[in-house]
Amino acid sequence: MRILVIGGDGYLGWPTALHLSQRGHEVAILDNLVRRSYDHELGADTLIPIPSIHERVRLWHQLTGHHIQLYIGDLCDYTFFEPAFKGFAPDAVVHFGEQRSAPYSMIDRRHATYTQTNNVVGTLNLLYAIAEHAPDCHLVKLGTMGEYGTPNIDIEEGYITITHNGRTDTLPFPKQPGSFYHLSKVHDSHNIMFACRIWGIRATDLNQGVVYGVETDATNLDPRLLTRFDYDAVFGTALNRFIVQAVCGVPLTVYGQGGQTRGFLDIRDTLACVELALLNPADRGEFRVFNQFTEQFNVLQLAELVKHAAAAHGINAQIEHLENPRVEKESHYYNAKHQKLIDLGLQPHYLSDTLIDSVMHIVNNHKHLVRHDTIMPSVRWRATQSPTHS
Numbered sequence: 339m340r341i342l343v344i345g346g347d348g349y350l351g352w353p354t355a356l357h358l359s360q361r362g363h364e365v366a367i368l369d370n371l372v373r374r375s376y377d378h379e380l381g382a383d384t385l386i387p388i389p390s391i392h393e394r395v396r397l398w399h400q401l402t403g404h405h406i407q408l409y410i411g412d413l414c415d416y417t418f419f420e421p422a423f424k425g426f427a428p429d430a431v432v433h434f435g436e437q438r439s440a441p442y443s444m445i446d447r448r449h450a451t452y453t454q455t456n457n458v459v460g461t462l463n464l465l466y467a468i469a470e471h472a473p474d475c476h477l478v479k480l481g482t483m484g485e486y487g488t489p490n491i492d493i494e495e496g497y498i499t500i501t502h503n504g505r506t507d508t509l510p511f512p513k514q515p516g517s518f519y520h521l522s523k524v525h526d527s528h529n530i531m532f533a534c535r536i537w538g539i540r541a542t543d544l545n546q547g548v549v550y551g552v553e554t555d556a557t558n559l560d561p562r563l564l565t566r567f568d569y570d571a572v573f574g575t576a577l578n579r580f581i582v583q584a585v586c587g588v589p590l591t592v593y594g595q596g597g598q599t600r601g602f603l604d605i606r607d608t609l610a611c612v613e614l615a616l617l618n619p620a621d622r623g624e625f626r627v628f629n630q631f632t633e634q635f636n637v638l639q640l641a642e643l644v645k646h647a648a649a650a651h652g653i654n655a656q657i658e659h660l661e662n663p664r665v666e667k668e669s670h671y672y673n674a675k676h677q678k679l680i681d682l683g684l685q686p687h688y689l690s691d692t693l694i695d696s697v698m699h700i701v702n703n704h705k706h707l708v709r710h711d712t713i714m715p716s717v718r719w720r721a722t723q724s725p726t727h728s
């Protein structure tokens with residue numbers, strides 16, 4: 339297949355592009371490298387240094403003989419994107435290319451509007467390009483489990499069958515997202531569903547949980563191929579952050595009671611799920627939703643798992659309950675279905691001490707690069723006193 343990976347310079351996009359290239363697909367990466375600019379803005383950096391995207395692709399070619407084509411530019415700029423899309427003529431597109439941090443979207447008005455404009459307009463451009471130039475192309479879009487929020491009922495995979503006043507219908511599952519970022523994903527889902535209905539596009543929305551881990555088969559071929567690793571309070575995600583904190587002797591930053599339950603998955607399973615979606619495409623006109631995670635944990639359980647794994651290395655990690663900077667339920671019912679990818683053949687990598695150990699090992703090798711001032715949360719959901727200041 340000819341597969342365009344949008345956002346292929348990011349945490350998940352880069353290893354996915356390598357994985358698909360290794361499997362013999364013709365892969366192109368399209369990215370405007372804005373993720374690297376967020377780091378400059380925030381004074382943060384990936385813990386694992388990453389070469390430029392041109393260097394990465396050159397190295398991949400040297401090591402494996404596989405060529406990855408590069409398109410550097412903005413998905414939101416249709417004068418750039420349309421010719422790039424037509425030139426590559428993909429059979430499938432994997433769309434990772436969005437601003438993906440909830441705290442970043444909550445910094446102020448400017449960051450909220452940037453996030454929603456970037457994400458919603460980018461996806462709309464992609465939908466138009468598919469409809470106009472490659473109507474058979476399969477869109478595999480990275481959504482998020484956070485679209486659903488934490489309702490007091492089981493979460494289904496995309497749709498729920500409801501009987502109301504004696505009539506029954508199958509409708510999109512209700513959405514109660516927890517940040518302007520998560521809301522951008524909800525808007526995307528509605529736009530994609532509508533495009534499938536009116537233009538007959540085929541699309542799979544992968545409502546992914548929180549990803550942890552670093553290494554994949556392809557990136558392990560050479561240390562310079564490793565993907566980025568974020569641990570700062572804006573872009574770092576829970577488990578990755580806790581591991582860095584344990585290695586650095588900083589208390590693990592559990593927000594509030596830590597009862598917030600989420601779906602989690604190993605980065606290797608992200609790659610496997612995307613590949614399964616690509617190999618089993620949606621039908622024309624179908625908007626398919628898969629819940630993409632393998633296990634549920636609450637935040638305190640995760641911190642305790644890290645504390646336990648750290649003890650085996652002689653580290654006495656402390657857990658600190660910080661005042662929660664977010665507005666979210668800290669104790670709630672959570673039972674999300676995640677059967678469809680298993681039915682397609684997913685064999686999950688469950689979270690284990692071995693995985694935590696291997697991430698700890700990599701983190702330890704880069705410990706001297708940790709920027710301690712980026713660890714504590716600074717973005718607060720309710721912080722805005724005067725919404726006109728930005």
Ligand code: NAD
Pocket residue numbers: 344345346347348349350351368369370371372373374411412413414433434435436437438456460480481482483546547548549550575
């Ligand atoms: P990331 O920020 O590391 O990568 C995103 C990439 O997209 C970056 O390289 C960035 O430069 C690029 N990009 C952003 N806007 C663009 C634009 N307008 N044009 C071109 N390129 C653009 O994020 P990630 O962690 O790899 O996540 C990828 C996707 O998966 C996101 O859509 C995210 O919402 C989703 N997701 C991530 C996680 C997670 O835990 N990391 C969990 C669930 C869902």
Ligand code: USQ
Pocket residue numbers: 438439440441481482483484485520546547548549573574575576577579591592593594596598600601637664666
């Ligand atoms: N949390 C802590 N301490 C920390 C960091 C986070 O207690 O130091 C808590 C948060 O309050 C939240 C939970 O851990 O309850 C998850 O937070 P996170 O930062 O790990 O993940 P989140 O903000 O939900 O976002 C990440 C990705 C996003 C993706 C989402 C999947 O950044 O792109 O969409 O995971 S999901 O959570 O299923 O919506």
